[in-house]
Amino acid sequence: MLLRIHKEGTIMLIVTALILIALNVTIHQFLPIAFWPVLVLSVAFFIIILQFFRNPLRQVEVTDNHLVYAPADGRVCVIEEVYEPEYFKEKRLQVSIFMSPLNVHVNLYPFSGIVNYVRYHKGKYLVAWHPKSSTENERSTVVLKGPKAEVLIRQIAGAVARRIVTYSKEGEQVHQNGELGFIKFGSRVNLYLPLGTKINAKIGDIVHGGVNVIATLS
Numbered sequence: 592m593l594l595r596i597h598k599e600g601t602i603m604l605i606v607t608a609l610i611l612i613a614l615n616v617t618i619h620q621f622l623p624i625a626f627w628p629v630l631v632l633s634v635a636f637f638i639i640i641l642q643f644f645r646n647p648l649r650q651v652e653v654t655d656n657h658l659v660y661a662p663a664d665g666r667v668c669v670i671e672e673v674y675e676p677e678y679f680k681e682k683r684l685q686v687s688i689f690m691s692p693l694n695v696h697v698n699l700y701p702f703s704g705i706v707n708y709v710r711y712h713k714g715k716y717l718v719a720w721h722p723k724s725s726t727e728n729e730r731s732t733v734v735l736k737g738p739k740a741e742v743l744i745r746q747i748a749g750a751v752a753r754r755i756v757t758y759s760k761e762g763e764q765v766h767q768n769g770e771l772g773f774i775k776f777g778s779r780v781n782l783y784l785p786l787g788t789k790i791n792a793k794i795g796d797i798v799h800g801g802v803n804v805i806a807t808l809s
Contacts, residue, residue, distance in 0.1 A: 597697060599756060599773045600644025607640055643775075646697050649768065649801050656738045659701045659788075659806040660767060661798040663780040665690040667805075670794055675783045678708055678734055678743055683783040686790065686805055688798060690778050698746055698771040698780055699800045704737035709759045714748070731757040733771060739808040743783035746774055768801040785809070 596604070611633040619626045669687035690696060714729040729748040734741055746755050757772040759765070774780075782805065784790075789807040792798060798805065 595646045595648060596641070597644045597646035597773060599775070600640075604637075604640060604644065607637060611637060643692060643696065645695055647695060649799075656702060657808045658804050659742065659782065659784065659808060660699070661688060661792075661800050661803045661805050662701045662744055662771065662782065663688050663690055663696075663698050663798075663800045664694040665780070665798065667792045667794055667796045667798060668779075669781075670790055670792070672786065673783075675743060677710070677732055679741075679783065682786060683743070684786060684788050684790065684806075686782045686784065686792065688780045688782075690774065690780065695800065696774050696778070697800065698744075698773060700735060700765045700767055700769050700771050701742065701744065701782065701805065702735070702737045703766045704735045704764075706733060706759045706761055706763050706765060707736045707741065708732065708734035708743075709757065709761050711755070711757065729755060731755045731772065733757065733759045735765070737808075740785050740788075742785075743781075744771065745781040745783070746772055747779040747781065748774065782806070 615626065615630055615633055618629045665688040667686065668689040669685055671685055672682055673685045675681065675683045675685075710732045712730050712732070731746045733744045735744060746757060748755055754775045755772065755778075756774070759771055765771075784806055785808070787809050789809065791804045791806055
C-alpha cells in the first residue's frame with residue numbers, strides 16, 4: 592500500500608509548516624530554554640496533520656457489479672431501515688460509517704455507474720453519530736446509478752469537520768474506488784441501499800474504503 596498525501600491538504604500543510612517554523616525561530620531567539628520542548632511538540636503536531644491527509648493507493652480488482660464497497664474508512668455505526676426524504680422518498684436500508692480524525696478521510700465511489708444527482712446542503716454541526724446529523728448537519732448528497740440499482744451516498748459534517756468537498760458532477764461516468772470527495776477532521780458517510788440488499792457488515796466493524804464489501808445488491 593503506497594502512502595500519498597491528498598491534494599486537499601497541500602495548502603494547510605504548507606501554512607502549518609510556515610507557522611511552526613516561525614514559532615520555533617522566535618522561541619529559539621527569545622526563550623531558548625523552551626526551544627527543544629516546543630520543537631518536539633511542533634513536530635508531533637505536524638505529523639498528526641500530515642497523517643490526517645494521507646491518501647493510500649489501494650489496488651482492488653472488481654469482478655462483480657453486485658458488490659457495494661465501503662465509501663470511506665471508519666467504523667460501521669448504523670444499520671437500519673429508514674425513510675429517505677430527499678431523493679428516493681421511500682424506505683431504504685441505511686448503513687453509516689463514522690470517520691474519526693485518525694481515519695483516512697478520502698471518500699470513494701462504492702461501485703461504478705452514472706452520477707444522477709448531486710446536492711449540497713448547509714446545516715448544523717452536531718456530533719457525527721447523532722441521529723439527526725443525517726438530516727440537519729451540513730451535508731452533500733450524491734446518487735449513483737449502477738447496473739443493478741441506485742444508491743445514495745451522503746457525506747455529513749460533524750462537530751469538528753467544517754468542510755465537505757464533493758467532486759461529483761451530474762451525468763458523469765465514475766468508477767469504483769474513484770474519489771467522490773473529502774471531509775476534513777472527523778465526519779460520517781451514509782449509504783442508502785434498496786430494501787432487500789444483503790448487508791455484509793455489522794455494527795462495530797472497522798472498514799476500509801474501496802477494500803471491504805459493505806453490501807451485495809440483489
